[in-house]
Amino acid sequence: MNTYVVVRQMARTLKNLDAILDKAIQQAEARKYDVNNFCSARLFPDMLPFIAQVRIACDSAKTTAALLSGKEPPKHEDNETTVADLRGRIAKCLAYLETFSAADFEATKADALIRLPNRPGKAMHAEEYLITRQWPNFAFHVTTAYNLLRHGGIEIGKSDYLGPLNIVDV
Amino acid sequence: MNTYVVVRQMARTLKNLDAILDKAIQQAEARKYDVNNFCSARLFPDMLPFIAQVRIACDSAKTTAALLSGKEPPKHEDNETTVADLRGRIAKCLAYLETFSAADFEATKADALIRLPNRPGKAMHAEEYLITRQWPNFAFHVTTAYNLLRHGGIEIGKSDYLGPLNIVDV
Numbered sequence: 001m002n003t004y005v006v007v008r009q010m011a012r013t014l015k016n017l018d019a020i021l022d023k024a025i026q027q028a029e030a031r032k033y034d035v036n037n038f039c040s041a042r043l044f045p046d047m048l049p050f051i052a053q054v055r056i057a058c059d060s061a062k063t064t065a066a067l068l069s070g071k072e073p074p075k076h077e078d079n080e081t082t083v084a085d086l087r088g089r090i091a092k093c094l095a096y097l098e099t100f101s102a103a104d105f106e107a108t109k110a111d112a113l114i115r116l117p118n119r120p121g122k123a124m125h126a127e128e129y130l131i132t133r134q135w136p137n138f139a140f141h142v143t144t145a146y147n148l149l150r151h152g153g154i155e156i157g158k159s160d161y162l163g164p165l166n167i168v169d170v
Numbered sequence: 171m172n173t174y175v176v177v178r179q180m181a182r183t184l185k186n187l188d189a190i191l192d193k194a195i196q197q198a199e200a201r202k203y204d205v206n207n208f209c210s211a212r213l214f215p216d217m218l219p220f221i222a223q224v225r226i227a228c229d230s231a232k233t234t235a236a237l238l239s240g241k242e243p244p245k246h247e248d249n250e251t252t253v254a255d256l257r258g259r260i261a262k263c264l265a266y267l268e269t270f271s272a273a274d275f276e277a278t279k280a281d282a283l284i285r286l287p288n289r290p291g292k293a294m295h296a297e298e299y300l301i302t303r304q305w306p307n308f309a310f311h312v313t314t315a316y317n318l319l320r321h322g323g324i325e326i327g328k329s330d331y332l333g334p335l336n337i338v339d340v
Contacts, residue, residue, distance in 0.1 A: 002172070005297065005301055006301065009301050009302060009305075009306070012302065013306060043213075043317055043320055043321040044320050044321055044323065047320065113338070113340055115340060116337070119337075121339055121340060122337050122338070122339065122340070123337070123338055123339075123340040124335065124336060124337055124338070125336065125338075127175065128335070128336050131175055131176065131179050132179060132182065132332070132333075132335055132336070133332065133335055135179075135305070135309075136179070136183060136309060136331070136332060137328070137332065139305075139306060139309030139310065139313065140309065140313050140316075140328065140331060140332075143309065143310050143313035143314060143317075144313060144317060146310075147213055147313070147314060147317045150213055150214050150217060151213040151214055151321075153214065158307070158310065161306070161310060162302070162303065162306060162307065163302075165294065165298070165302055165303055166294060166295065166298050166302070167286070167289075167292050167293070167294055168283070168292070168293055168294070168295075169291055169292065169293075170283055170285060170291060170292070170293040
């Protein structure tokens with residue numbers, strides 16, 4: 001298990017999401033509509049709105065880093081009302097993720113029990129928590145935020161989601 | 171790097187996707203419409219349709235396992251036209267993933283160069299290929315397939331995507 005590698009990738013993906021939000025802001029401006037109309041967008045009426053998709057992506061990354069290094073995750077209030085606010089939420093999360101190094105995760109072994117926030121008396125083994133719960137959940141919310149913008153006509157592609165890749169010549 | 175753990179999670183996620191397709195089939199039947207109408211569904215006209223989202227998810231998992239163990243991925247023809255066919259595609263992919271064990275991935279070190287299919291002369295380092303390209307790409311296409319069904323009114327939730335989790339009492 002290499003938790004740090006996954007946490008760094010979550011940070012990378014959040015940076016990509018931030019760049020996607022920047023594109024949405026610029027494109028909405030060019031088309032002369034309020035980009036914040038996306039905040040309440042849903043793919044179906046009983047789904048969580050766009051704003052919650054971004055918040056949960058951030059919290060998912062923050063909680064992964066904290067719990068797998070034996071720390072308490074910082075509380076970030078759910079008070080965003082604009083896309084600009086959501087970029088601020090991402091920035092706060094990224095600043096927190098930047099405080100970690102590989103050494104922070106070394107003490108937590110794959111079979112360590114991680115107590116689940118908001119589920120008293122329940123836990124998952126560290127590696128299973130990372131691989132079967134946190135990483136898929138994180139990707140789910142980032143992709144759903146992307147899909148909501150894409151569905152609303154924002155011109156983005158998968159390369160915006162994947163971000164720059166370290167491709168070499170052979 | 172533990173490629174096998176990620177490959178197993180891809181298999182688990184594909185099983186969850188298969189169960190989601192089964193729910194879609196049953197719900198469409200109950201509402202008396204053809205579930206295969208989803209095959210061409212898109213969230214925006216220039217996106218790949220549902221059928222391609224499922225195919226790419228499968229190929230992404232298959233290619234990850236093959237390339238990171240020094241094997242040639244099997245060719246699966248893109249000839250599906252129904253949701254039942256897509257379940258067959260998933261089954262073929264799962265059967266292939268089942269042939270791997272942890273030992274298959276041991277020889278490939280994190281910095282080994284992995285030649286990219288369809289990009290002659292280009293490669294990525296193994297760990298970066300897995301973490302920055304293959305897993306995010308896989309999760310992207312599974313989530314987009316999920317979102318297309320959700321957008322079309324299929325009653326599914328994130329727990330269908332995450333599947334059963336090994337949660338223990340503490």
